Amino acid sequence: MQIEKQIAEIQNIVDDVLKMALSKGATQAEASMSKVQGIAVSSRMCDVENVEFNNDGGLGISVYVGKHKGSASTADLSKEGLALTVEKAVDIARYTSEDDCTGLADEALIATEFPDLDLYHPIELDPQKGIEMAVAAEQAAMAHDKRITNSDGASYNANMGMRVYGNTHGINAGYPSSRYSLSCMMIGAENGDMQRDYAYTVNRVPSLLKGAEEIGREAAEATVARLGARKLATGKVPVMLHKDVASSLFGHYVSAISGGSLYRRSSFLLDKLGEQVFPHWLTIEEKPHLKAGLASSVFDAEGVATKDMTIVENGILSHYLYTTYSARKLGVISNGHAGGIHNWIIGDTGQSDGQMLQELGTGLLVTELMGQGVNTVTGDYSRGAAGFWVENGVIQYPVHEVTIAGNLKDMFMNIQAIGAERELRGGVQTGSVLIGEMHIAGS
Amino acid sequence: MFNNVKSHLLTDSGLELSSLEKALGQIYHHDNDYADLYFQSSQHESWVLEDGIIKDGSYNIERGVGVRAISGEKTGFAYSDEITEDALLSACRAARSIAPAGGKHAVKSLSNSEYRVRYESNNPLLAMEDAEKISLLRAVDSYIRKKEPGINQVVVSLSGVYEEVLVAATDGTLASDIRPLVRLNCSVLMEQGDRRERGSAGAGGRHSYDFFTTDKDGRPYYETLADEALHMARINMEAVASPAGTMPVVLGSGWPGVLLHEAVGHGLEGDFNRKGASTFSGRIGERVAAKGVTVVDDGTLQDRRGSLSVDDEGTPTQHNVLIEDGILKGYMQDKMNARLMGVSPTGNGRRESFAHLPMPRMTNTYMLGGQHDPQEIIASIDKGIYAPNFAGGQVDITSGKFVFSSAEAYLIENGKITAPVKGATLIGNGPEVMQKISMIGNDVALDRGVGVCGKDGQSVPVGVGQPTLKVDELTVGGTA
Numbered sequence: 001m002q003i004e005k006q007i008a009e010i011q012n013i014v015d016d017v018l019k020m021a022l023s024k025g026a027t028q029a030e031a032s033m034s035k036v037q038g039i040a041v042s043s044r045m046c047d048v049e050n051v052e053f054n055n056d057g058g059l060g061i062s063v064y065v066g067k068h069k070g071s072a073s074t075a076d077l078s079k080e081g082l083a084l085t086v087e088k089a090v091d092i093a094r095y096t097s098e099d100d101c102t103g104l105a106d107e108a109l110i111a112t113e114f115p116d117l118d119l120y121h122p123i124e125l126d127p128q129k130g131i132e133m134a135v136a137a138e139q140a141a142m143a144h145d146k147r148i149t150n151s152d153g154a155s156y157n158a159n160m161g162m163r164v165y166g167n168t169h170g171i172n173a174g175y176p177s178s179r180y181s182l183s184c185m186m187i188g189a190e191n192g193d194m195q196r197d198y199a200y201t202v203n204r205v206p207s208l209l210k211g212a213e214e215i216g217r218e219a220a221e222a223t224v225a226r227l228g229a230r231k232l233a234t235g236k237v238p239v240m241l242h243k244d245v246a247s248s249l250f251g252h253y254v255s256a257i258s259g260g261s262l263y264r265r266s267s268f269l270l271d272k273l274g275e276q277v278f279p280h281w282l283t284i285e286e287k288p289h290l291k292a293g294l295a296s297s298v299f300d301a302e303g304v305a306t307k308d309m310t311i312v313e314n315g316i317l318s319h320y321l322y323t324t325y326s327a328r329k330l331g332v333i334s335n336g337h338a339g340g341i342h343n344w345i346i347g348d349t350g351q352s353d354g355q356m357l358q359e360l361g362t363g364l365l366v367t368e369l370m371g372q373g374v375n376t377v378t379g380d381y382s383r384g385a386a387g388f389w390v391e392n393g394v395i396q397y398p399v400h401e402v403t404i405a406g407n408l409k410d411m412f413m414n415i416q417a418i419g420a421e422r423e424l425r426g427g428v429q430t431g432s433v434l435i436g437e438m439h440i441a442g443s
Numbered sequence: 444m445f446n447n448v449k450s451h452l453l454t455d456s457g458l459e460l461s462s463l464e465k466a467l468g469q470i471y472h473h474d475n476d477y478a479d480l481y482f483q484s485s486q487h488e489s490w491v492l493e494d495g496i497i498k499d500g501s502y503n504i505e506r507g508v509g510v511r512a513i514s515g516e517k518t519g520f521a522y523s524d525e526i527t528e529d530a531l532l533s534a535c536r537a538a539r540s541i542a543p544a545g546g547k548h549a550v551k552s553l554s555n556s557e558y559r560v561r562y563e564s565n566n567p568l569l570a571m572e573d574a575e576k577i578s579l580l581r582a583v584d585s586y587i588r589k590k591e592p593g594i595n596q597v598v599v600s601l602s603g604v605y606e607e608v609l610v611a612a613t614d615g616t617l618a619s620d621i622r623p624l625v626r627l628n629c630s631v632l633m634e635q636g637d638r639r640e641r642g643s644a645g646a647g648g649r650h651s652y653d654f655f656t657t658d659k660d661g662r663p664y665y666e667t668l669a670d671e672a673l674h675m676a677r678i679n680m681e682a683v684a685s686p687a688g689t690m691p692v693v694l695g696s697g698w699p700g701v702l703l704h705e706a707v708g709h710g711l712e713g714d715f716n717r718k719g720a721s722t723f724s725g726r727i728g729e730r731v732a733a734k735g736v737t738v739v740d741d742g743t744l745q746d747r748r749g750s751l752s753v754d755d756e757g758t759p760t761q762h763n764v765l766i767e768d769g770i771l772k773g774y775m776q777d778k779m780n781a782r783l784m785g786v787s788p789t790g791n792g793r794r795e796s797f798a799h800l801p802m803p804r805m806t807n808t809y810m811l812g813g814q815h816d817p818q819e820i821i822a823s824i825d826k827g828i829y830a831p832n833f834a835g836g837q838v839d840i841t842s843g844k845f846v847f848s849s850a851e852a853y854l855i856e857n858g859k860i861t862a863p864v865k866g867a868t869l870i871g872n873g874p875e876v877m878q879k880i881s882m883i884g885n886d887v888a889l890d891r892g893v894g895v896c897g898k899d900g901q902s903v904p905v906g907v908g909q910p911t912l913k914v915d916e917l918t919v920g921g922t923a
Contacts (some may be wrong), residue, residue, distance in 0.1 A: 044516070044718065052520040053537045056798065059505045069596050071501040075524045081504065088502040095573050098495035150719050151506065152841075187720055187841055196841035226842075231918075234688035243546060264493075264596050265639060334806045371846035373868040373920070377632070382685075382868040382920040384837070384846035401844055403868050403920025440850055441687035443868075 003120065010035065014166040017061055017082055021168075024090045026063035028104045028168050030302065033059040036161030039125050043134035044153035046142065052128045054159065061086060063302040064094040069102045094274040101328035104302070107169045110333055111299035111306075118291040119177035121205045122160050130156035133212045137184040140216030145188070147224045152185035152196055153256030154216070158206070178296075181208045187409050190227045197222035203426050204292045222367075225388075229398035232389065232442040239404055239438040240356065242387065243419060245369050247428035249435075250284070252408055254341055255376045257317065259326025268379035268409055269317065277317045278412050281349060284312035288342030295427035300338030309335065311344065331400035349417040356419040356432045360394035364440065365390050366404065379408040380390045402442040411435050444564055445555060448607045448619035449453070452506075454484040454873035456526040457479045460553055463611040469535045470512045471613060476541040477513040477536075477778065481755060482526060485799040488568050492580040492638055495588075506776055513779055514542035522798045526600040537889075551615030558759035561745055561752045562649035564621035567603040578663065579656060583629055587669045590799030594673075595639075596632035601625075603652065610757040612776075618757035622649070624748065624904060626893065627655045629669055633676040642676030644668045645795035646891035648748045668891075670783040674849050675832065678863045685852065685867040685921030691824050692869065692917040693855065696817070698890040703738055704808050705836040705845040706873035707731070711765050712771075712789075712803040713780035715840050722874055723771060724743070731771045732877035735813055738766040742790055742806030746845055746890035749807035749906030754756035760790035765808075766877075777803045789894035795901040805896060809908030813883025817911040820882045822858040828868070828919055829853045829860050830831035843873040868920040876914055884911030 014031045021029035035057040042049045058071035059082065068094030074085040134154035142148055157180065164174030183200035198274040199218035201210035241249060253269075267276065288306035290296050299305055302324050311319050321337035322330070336342075351359060370384030382405040390396045419431030453459065463480055470478040484506035491499040508531055509522040519541025523530035571579075585597045604624040611617050626647030633640050646668055648654065655665045694702055707723070714722035723731060732738070742751045742760025751760050756778050764772050774786070777792030780803055793804035821829060829852065836847030848868045853860045889908035896905040 021561070048541075049518055050518045050520065050800065051541050052519075052800065053534075054798075055521075055523065057524060069499060071499065073503045075505040075645050078525075085502075088504075089509070091573075092500035092502060093488075095497060095577055096500050097498065099496060099498060102498075106754065130462065150786070152718070152720050163475075194841050196720070224891065229842075264598070264632065266596070266641065270639075317586065368871040370839070370844070370870070371848050371868050372835045372837075373846070373848040375641075375866060377639055378865075380865050382848070382866065382922075384868055384920070386844070400842065401870055401872060402685075402919065403846075403870050403918065405685075405920045405922045407868065439687050439920075441689075441920045443689055443918075 008143045010164045020086045028064040030167035031061040032165045034163045039160035040157045041130040042155035046138045048131045062088045062219040067098045068093040068096045105304045105324040109304045117296045121178045136212035137216035140213040141186045141220040144220035145224045146186045149189045150187035154184040157181045173211040186219045186223040188223040195226040207440040219362045226398045229400035236437045240360045240434045245430045246430045246433040250428045257320045261323040263329035266377045267364045278315040280315045281313050283347035285345045290343045293343045297344045304336040311399045344428045348420045348431045359417045362391045445619045453608045471546040473539040475512040475514045482609040485606040486823045487604045492599040507797040510538045512538040515893040550613045553617040557616040561750045564603040567623045567651045595634045598630045600628045605699045618753045628670045631672050640679035642672045644671035645893040648892040682863040682865045684923035685864040687921040689918045691827035692914045694831045694912045696886045696911045697888040700909035704840040705906040708808045710840045713774045713776040717780045722838045732769040733880045736768045737811040740808045748904045754790045754792045755794045756792035758788045758790045762790045775803045799901050806904030812887035812910040815882045817884045820913045824855045827855045829861040846870045879915040880914035
């Protein structure tokens with residue numbers, strides 16, 4: 001079936017569900033529905049391991065009876081299943097309290113234009129072709145270095161689907177999207193030490209995935225580079241987060257400036273709007289309409305139109321991130337962040353990856369972070385780390401079993417440089433981040 | 444129970460046991476060694492109180508069937524969120540294609556597995572009126588506000604799951620289970636001047652909601668939880684920077700057993716060991732922990748969050764000894780890895796839902812008690828850390844490196860607990876840390892029932908536990 005026709009069918013279901021909600025006593029309602037079809041195949045030791053056929057769908061509805069809210073969701077999309085879901089949501093609204101801030105997004109903010117963001121690049125789902133890619137990645141990895149002794153496998157995923165959102169203000173919009181990925185994890189051993197590492201590629205356009213051989217080679221290189229890792233002595237040293245892991249730092253920033261954390265007074269960046277929180281040169285742009293972007297969307301999870309924003313300008317906290325509810329709690333209006341952020345581009349200081357090592361000079365290059373260890377209320381940060389010891393801009397040896405600790409407030413302000421070579425495989429596009437001195441706990 | 448589950452999952456959808464045998468037979472038209480069908484329906488609800496009002500309630504229903512076919516080390520898998528004969532047969536055709544056409548085996552006739560039921564089969568969503576659930580949330584909120592009038596934010600959440608499963612397999616397995624699961628959480632935010640600190644506590648298990656209102660130690664259990672959340676916020680309000688470096692660490696009893704979950708638990712799952720990917724691979728019979736350390740995984744404990752009457756492959760759960768007096772005894776297995784390694788399944792085959800593949804997973808993992816009085820353990824340390832409460836953890840099973848983050852911790856100075864210190868991540872190497880356990884308390888306890896374990900993108904509820912433990916050297920990620 002044509003994708004446009006499938007979307008139209010889902011729009012009809014959403015429409016029916018909204019009408020049903022109104023007929024059952026709701027004064028407002030919103031519903032979203034998604035369908036995803038795909039395959040996940042994996043190989044191990046260059047032979048097929050798993051072939052999975054995925055087929056997921058679900059509908060979620062929120063109803064408002066006056067200022068009382070109720071929500072329900074289901075994967076059962078039969079008529080009975082949908083009717084039961086709507087009834088449950090209305091039922092729940094009988095028990096929730098009156099809440100002045102609850103309700104649909106303001107009508108004026110709802111998206112009215114729906115440009116094509118080029119998110120949908122369908123292919124024929126072919127497990128055999130996926131297996132070939134996974135095996136090719138593993139073969140390249142196994143052949144790359146004799147210290148690669150074992151494999152944790154390679155996997156190829158292809159997913160195509162659609163999302164529809166509708167509410168009783170009148171929006172009922174949907175769009176298709178696709179996502180493809182290939183990953184490979186290898187195990188290396190030398191002198192009794194065993195280490196693993198991985199490489200991956202992800203894209204909405206299948207032809208833009210990196211080649212299987214390249215992924216295999218990268219996985220093998222990353223794995224053998226970790227062999228013979230040592231601990232560091234406890235102390236303070238300059239730390240640089242490699243671009244593979246640097247986006248996590250901005251992920252913590254997202255949590256801290258989210259409306260939900262603010263109205264709960266659970267953020268170390270409370271009451272900091274308009275203040276300097278990063279160095280003067282640092283700017284963060286949000287671009288929700290990037291063509292084929294991994295976090296692109298015309299509207300957020302409440303139907304609010306998304307638009308380009310400068311989240312951080314010259315190091316200043318320019319915008320908090322609001323949903324309809326958190327905005328009302330804080331006396332402002334939503335800026336389209338229900339469901340998260342949309343493509344952040346972190347400003348850089350122009351250096352290549354090699355130049356960034358020079359900027360670090362002597363210190364710790366972090367390529368892996370472990371554990372939760374981040375307190376958004378206080379900004380306290382303490383996480384497990386692995387990576388490389390660098391002297392005078394040259395990698396000396398791998399490091400493991402250490403922690404890096406500090407406070408995010410200081411870590412943000414102390415950022416000394418951000419590389420120009422960006423990580424593009426997620427919702428935050430950033431180069432490597434040189435943070436400056438942090439506390440290392442080791443031997 | 445079996446008849447009820449069968450009627451809900453099969454008969455209502457027009458299926459009979461004979462339809463399942465037929466479906467399994469279809470898979471055996473190809474050269475597969477094993478296949479199973481996993482039918483599941485679940486209802487989930489949650490209620491949230493915030494700012495003194497009932498802010499949100501939600502309800503979710505799901506049902507479907509997962510079909511798995513295994514040929515040697517290869518697995519084919521397909522699922523459907525519709526339970527109909529057509530959908531079932533179509534999933535079977537997709538899954539069986541992992542092996543070439545031409546079957547060699549016959550499906551054994553299905554017969555009911557024998558096992559003991561480890562929890563009640565009541566539906567917790569129905570066992571308490573909605574109005575009573577609301578009253579429970581309000582009771583927790585008003586208890587906290589009465590106890591600490593200056594408290595700024597209180598969030599209380601209550602959630603419950605009712606799940607029915609039915610498994611049928613080509614080896615003749617036929618089993619069903621009804622699995623209730625409830626949880627209560629409370630979180631408070633305390634403010635003093637510019638400083639804000641959070642405290643939280645939770646509990647749960649395979650019970651009805653009245654578990655939280657029933658008296659325990661002379662008062663409703665929710666009061667104990669609320670007090671703990673307040674205690675944690677107060678302690679954190681006074682906490683100073685944690686020291687950094689390698690030092691002796693005393694871990695409290697109960698929830699700090701997350702140490703075992705990360706340091707040894709994952710590394711002893713059968714799949715990693717079959718593949719030679721774990722730091723514990725090929726080490727059965729070797730010393731992997733200090734003398735006196737005995738670690739078990741036990742899915743049979745009554746009403747526990749991590750317990751199962753049968754696992755998701757229809758194997759009854761067991762009391763499995765993983766490490767005995769420091770010697771590695773065995774791995775946790777599902778059917779596939781057990782067969783490939785030539786051992787028996789241990790009742791650890793678990794999956795998040797019908798839409799996920801089963802694999803070896805933990806249930807309730809804990810260390811047995813030792814000889815020492817917890818006070819004696821604290822008194823043995825000149826300078827170190829006492830950590831009675833933790834947030835989550837993570838492990839790299841290949842290198843053995845694991846981390847876990849303290850949520851409440853104190854300095855130990857000259858044998859006494861002194862100042863509270865801020866949460867810090869602790870890092871170590873599983874087999875090394877287990878060898879450095881030098882004192883084991885006589886106060887073994889299990890956690891309160893809040894654990895969630897993630898592996899390969901699948902979440903399952905688990906339990907952990909341990910007595911108070913002394914680890915001679917562990918790296919503490921502080922800033923002082």
